Amino acid sequence: MLLARVLDERMANLYRGGKIHGGVFMGRGQEALSAAVGTCLRPGDVFAPLIRDTAGRLAFGEPVLDAVRTYLGSPLGPMRGRDGNVHRGRPREGMLAMISHLGAMIAAVNGMLFARRLKGITGTVGVACVGDGATSTGAFHEALNQAAIEHLPLVAVIANNQYAYSTPNARQFACRDLEDKALGYGITGHTVDGTDLNACLDVIGDAIRRARDGQGPQLVVARLLRLCGHGEHDDAGYVDPKLRASNVGRDCLKVAERFLLDQGWATPQTVAQWWETTSHQVDEAIATAQREGGPDPYKESWCAISSKHLCEGYDEVCDTHLG
Amino acid sequence: MLLARVLDERMANLYRGGKIHGGVFMGRGQEALSAAVGTCLRPGDVFAPLIRDTAGRLAFGEPVLDAVRTYLGSPLGPMRGRDGNVHRGRPREGMLAMISHLGAMIAAVNGMLFARRLKGITGTVGVACVGDGATSTGAFHEALNQAAIEHLPLVAVIANNQYAYSTPNARQFACRDLEDKALGYGITGHTVDGTDLNACLDVIGDAIRRARDGQGPQLVVARLLRLCGHGEHDDAGYVDPKLRASNVGRDCLKVAERFLLDQGWATPQTVAQWWETTSHQVDEAIATAQREGGPDPYKESWCAISSKHLCEGYDEVCDTHLG
Amino acid sequence: MSLTYLEAIREAQARALKEDPRVFIYGQDVAAFGGAFKATKNLALEFPGRVVDAPISEDAIVGLAVGAAIEGMRPIIEIQFADFSTTGFNQIVNHAATTFWRTSVPLPITIRLPSGGTSGSGPFHSQTLEGLYATYPGLIVLTPATVEDAYSMLLEAVAIDDPVIFCEHKLLYYHLKADSLPTEALPVGKARIARAGRDMSIVTYSAMLHEALAVADELAAEGTEIEVVDLRSVKPLDTDTIMASVARTGRLLCVGESWPWGGVTAEVLARVASEGLDLLDAPPQRLNAKDTPVPYHPNLWAAHRPTARSIATAARRVLRT
Amino acid sequence: MSLTYLEAIREAQARALKEDPRVFIYGQDVAAFGGAFKATKNLALEFPGRVVDAPISEDAIVGLAVGAAIEGMRPIIEIQFADFSTTGFNQIVNHAATTFWRTSVPLPITIRLPSGGTSGSGPFHSQTLEGLYATYPGLIVLTPATVEDAYSMLLEAVAIDDPVIFCEHKLLYYHLKADSLPTEALPVGKARIARAGRDMSIVTYSAMLHEALAVADELAAEGTEIEVVDLRSVKPLDTDTIMASVARTGRLLCVGESWPWGGVTAEVLARVASEGLDLLDAPPQRLNAKDTPVPYHPNLWAAHRPTARSIATAARRVLRT
Ligand SMILES: Cc1ncc(C[n+]2csc(CCOP(=O)(O)OP(=O)(O)O)c2C)c(N)n1
Ligand SMILES: Cc1ncc(C[n+]2csc(CCOP(=O)(O)OP(=O)(O)O)c2C)c(N)n1
Numbered sequence A, B: 001m002l003l004a005r006v007l008d009e010r011m012a013n014l015y016r017g018g019k020i021h022g023g024v025f026m027g028r029g030q031e032a033l034s035a036a037v038g039t040c041l042r043p044g045d046v047f048a049p050l051i052r053d054t055a056g057r058l059a060f061g062e063p064v065l066d067a068v069r070t071y072l073g074s075p076l077g078p079m080r081g082r083d084g085n086v087h088r089g090r091p092r093e094g095m096l097a098m099i100s101h102l103g104a105m106i107a108a109v110n111g112m113l114f115a116r117r118l119k120g121i122t123g124t125v126g127v128a129c130v131g132d133g134a135t136s137t138g139a140f141h142e143a144l145n146q147a148a149i150e151h152l153p154l155v156a157v158i159a160n161n162q163y164a165y166s167t168p169n170a171r172q173f174a175c176r177d178l179e180d181k182a183l184g185y186g187i188t189g190h191t192v193d194g195t196d197l198n199a200c201l202d203v204i205g206d207a208i209r210r211a212r213d214g215q216g217p218q219l220v221v222a223r224l225l226r227l228c229g230h231g232e233h234d235d236a237g238y239v240d241p242k243l244r245a246s247n248v249g250r251d252c253l254k255v256a257e258r259f260l261l262d263q264g265w266a267t268p269q270t271v272a273q274w275w276e277t278t279s280h281q282v283d284e285a286i287a288t289a290q291r292e293g294g295p296d297p298y299k300e301s302w303c304a305i306s307s308k309h310l311c312e313g314y315d316e317v318c319d320t321h322l323g
Numbered sequence C, D: 001m002s003l004t005y006l007e008a009i010r011e012a013q014a015r016a017l018k019e020d021p022r023v024f025i026y027g028q029d030v031a032a033f034g035g036a037f038k039a040t041k042n043l044a045l046e047f048p049g050r051v052v053d054a055p056i057s058e059d060a061i062v063g064l065a066v067g068a069a070i071e072g073m074r075p076i077i078e079i080q081f082a083d084f085s086t087t088g089f090n091q092i093v094n095h096a097a098t099t100f101w102r103t104s105v106p107l108p109i110t111i112r113l114p115s116g117g118t119s120g121s122g123p124f125h126s127q128t129l130e131g132l133y134a135t136y137p138g139l140i141v142l143t144p145a146t147v148e149d150a151y152s153m154l155l156e157a158v159a160i161d162d163p164v165i166f167c168e169h170k171l172l173y174y175h176l177k178a179d180s181l182p183t184e185a186l187p188v189g190k191a192r193i194a195r196a197g198r199d200m201s202i203v204t205y206s207a208m209l210h211e212a213l214a215v216a217d218e219l220a221a222e223g224t225e226i227e228v229v230d231l232r233s234v235k236p237l238d239t240d241t242i243m244a245s246v247a248r249t250g251r252l253l254c255v256g257e258s259w260p261w262g263g264v265t266a267e268v269l270a271r272v273a274s275e276g277l278d279l280l281d282a283p284p285q286r287l288n289a290k291d292t293p294v295p296y297h298p299n300l301w302a303a304h305r306p307t308a309r310s311i312a313t314a315a316r317r318v319l320r321t
């Protein structure tokens, strides 16, 4: 969680400093839920994160360098400068590389789980995280229904951060609670306070356990608030101050810190030291990635398929772009 | 209902005789539900039928000739031979002309209702009928959610005839009952025995009344069985004989006839006479449409847009097709 | 033994299932029912659990294939009609097509699209979308015109480590017959001289091949020798074979069943114009369908798409110039 | 007063809303927030109830527009990025595009697609889909390259009784400026000679116009006069203006930002080859983006799309032949 917060903020700083093109999407306020997902998954499971899942990725095992290299477009990162920021992944290792179209990754998780069943592999699960906004997509619906029909070990986690970009829940859906959708798919629903790490660990842990046990798809809805803009370009001026002041507006990191302090499991000094070590770790990764520079367009293969012999020869014309 | 049954069967005969190309889709077993929809709607309302809604169309006011002309491709029909069979409609009169892609018409009904609200027109409703299979489409989901957010007077009627083509409910969804989906959209759900005309009139009537009264979208799920193949080419050998023998397998037309006879509202003689008049009416329509012949490709404008001055001049090349 | 184009497609799938445990079939009504066109007839029985009925969810169908391919499987997807691939469009062009380039994970998916017009099928059961998919990087687009190619190219499609859009033509399903299944075949990516000639080249593919061959027959009777090139694959497109043919004949007519703006015929003409202008003795021409939805009524349908008659007229015009 | 391309789009929408009560705007975050790019800034305030936030449901968004247009309204749809129109694709190409031809009911819908590459935007926020939509009958596809055209063509799009795909280029949003809004304009369907010349024609559109104009400047310094044609509308495509230009110069380079298979540049070359072969003094050439998804890193992105540099190289090559 801490690492994710620091990493996100450093990326945001680099963006503001013009070192990152495109956008930076932060998980501020969503780290507890996200970390709980990453923590409850095991190696060999499948994870399709949403754009604010730095914490979950790290907990699932994504190296800090993968994140930094992808943001900076290093040719040594998993996306080699071809795709950026939150689109990173290592699909073969169970970490999907998202496309931007919301809802599209869930069916791919289904496919991985379906393939494993065909191959006779048992005991693994897949988590697909989406936002409140993504629940309005046809892709979300088709994939949840598909998982239910196939009785796949899918856990769909909805981080209901009250807004999709600027659009509030009231303009996104009209059901009382997103958990109500579970019944319509014939799957089990769960709700959790997304600002409370312990609660998240409990509920996500339970949902994942059930899926692993063969109880079919699970839907977890977490209530929380995005404590930042949609991307780093957005000041989130549209967020209702009442929500900020309410329980969903709590900073999950502070809640977790307080818990640790209250339990006597950490002192303010240890916490401060954590921050420092973490900052240092991120700084090192940034330094490494920055040293690596960007990809070299002359060395790119510019072939979008793996069957190289079937690549079309546009090269002659295209090479002219490089003058 | 009776007229629909006769009309459908005549079309099926023409198909078998090679007079109709493409396909014929019958409403056999679904006429009670369909007729109830058409009956409960008023002129000025919107109706997006499914492929088996001959009865509802007729009750809503579609002339028999529209159906026959469209099946036979008469240039005088509403589709002028350009589109066929169940794709007929008169959108400006509230009868939408479906595209084939399942689920796609619901959002269009939303749009008509939304437009009316913007124009200040009140008191009209829209019914969109879909099958059990269409509930799996992303389009269905997006449109129902959209109607719920906008609180539109939409009534979505699901004719759950147990199969989508050959695919049984068990391979189409995993919820206990399709009505359970209503909760997930935050709209009102209703269930009805689709083989019982009186029940359909009650429940559909109630749902339409609520929508008209401003109570927002309504979802009606009717249980029934398709008493024919998917199209006239299909013998429906896959239908579970137990379903045929159960209550959902009742022929709604026979049920309705029995009711009329039991109530003493009709005698076997009147019923026989109805069949005869109806047959006669359909025969006349067929004779008319057949006299009209097919469209003349030399007279077609072959321009897909209404802004004629923006049509591209492919004519020279294309005219060669007519050699 | 005699075999139709449709049976060849079924046999290719049977063989793929038999020889490679990673292959499975997923699509609406493909299991017990054997598919809307019976292209998977009995396969569910022969390969239990590997031929699976899907809900009416094209987006999730293709999405599932993407995930399964990541896990090393080789799914064959049957879309009931090519026209319905538009609701799975996003997963095809943005997910399946980009995964290898973005992540280095090869994605062997075969998407079967029953394509093309048949009498009375109308605007939504007649479309030919090869040009649409060919514009996207990351996809291979095949358009077999013969029973032999339907078989061998489908087998090769399943073996290819990339997403393949397999456009099979419904009009050829039943009437096109061969005596036996081929044991060898041209590889994917190579066009074929379907008929040699020296007076002009007709470059075409899929069902239009047979219209073009009929025209070649007709004009041969008048002493004109038309060379007919069957593209087989529209992406990649075998420019070399096209150029060689145009070099021989000096005249080109490119014929397709799709709409007239863009697509395969425009791509072929553009390549010939930019790379083989000197080879041309007359302006190259295209013949496509008309720029409206595919009409329902047989009268209109016959006028909407190119036919032997309109191709002959166009060919004569090219020969005259 | 100085006005950007983006502001022109906002002003055109404001004027359309003001002058025609049938116009409304529907799209994600378009109301209070004013749109992801602020193209609808303050419009919800100025026109209460007529600028409406949509859920993340592109299929239903376009579907609603179809219904509203049937009822006589003139919806303007903002898709947040052109790339996301793929999830609304079916409603656009199969519902909106076919309704008039099938039913005779005109369908005035304007679909605004913020299009094209910008640095760091990557595979899913950079696409140019004009060629995709132009292949479908029933759609009009516009690609304004200037502030003036952004304004006047958007106004005309809203007035047209058919579905219009309005491809606005994100790279032009902020940096392109004009002194005032135009009071008159070329009608939709007419291309424009953006710069006259006699040595060769560069036919292009949208953001590439400005790269082409830079090349014309550069080569003018060397004594070569390049004529630059701005297509403005890719469907319909103004063949007459293209032919007239090629007739003057004898040489053609067609430049687009889209992928290299098919699309606008292929269509232009095919038309010139078939209708104007005699006008050509050298083989016509195309320059497109590379056949991969649009890359994220600025280094790769700059090499993926044509730029003034690569256009100049290609132009010199055409001039040499
Ligand atoms: C199909 C599709 N439409 C539109 C977008 C543009 N978009 C990107 S993120 C976003 C909001 C997402 O909201 P939500 O799902 O609640 O996730 P959050 O950002 O709140 O975490 C939108 C509309 C998209 N990515 N995909
Ligand atoms: C998006 C889409 N995919 C596939 C089809 C092909 N198709 C036509 S009807 C049908 C079955 C429909 O089943 P259901 O919705 O239950 O209606 P029913 O035929 O049972 O009345 C299918 C799969 C289609 N029309 N649209």
Ligand SMILES: [Mg+2]
Binding pocket: A131, A132, A133, A159, A160, A161, A162, A163, A164, A165
């Ligand atoms: Mg959200």
Ligand SMILES: [Mg+2]
Binding pocket: B131, B132, B133, B159, B160, B161, B162, B163, B164, B165
């Ligand atoms: Mg059904």
